[in-house]
Amino acid sequence: MNWLKTLWRNNTEKGQYYEIKAESFLKGHGLKPITRNYWCKLGEIDLIMQDKDTVVFIEVKYRKSQQYGGALHALTFAKKTKLKKAIQHYIQHHQLQNNALRVDFIAINGQNPYQFNWIKNVLS
Secondary structure: OOOOHHHOOOHHHHHHHHHHHHHHHHHOOOOEEEEEEEEEOOEEEEEEEEEOOEEEEEEEEEEOOOHHHOHHHOOOHHHHHHHHHHHHHHHHHOOOOOOEEEEEEEEEEOOOOOEEEEEOOOOO
């Protein structure tokens, strides 16, 4: 999708724009997309990708500036809790209990150029 910043109607569209940026970044590092914006009543998973034999659940946060800690500090305890529940739901419904799993966090800061911070195993 090709959204222009001036055409964002809401935070959902803005979030999707940066999720696409994060997905492209991760594809450049060899991950393969499975799905984007998996939603259940327990929460949402921004990206689900495959890294060799590991299913990777990815939370994406963007902040324009470093004020208040930037995107790196945007993954709150409450968000982690909701993310865990959504991941458990996905694992059960896709029968992935015996698969290698990982939860990563992509923090995107700034404006062109963007700064990507990839933190692996953020919930371990």
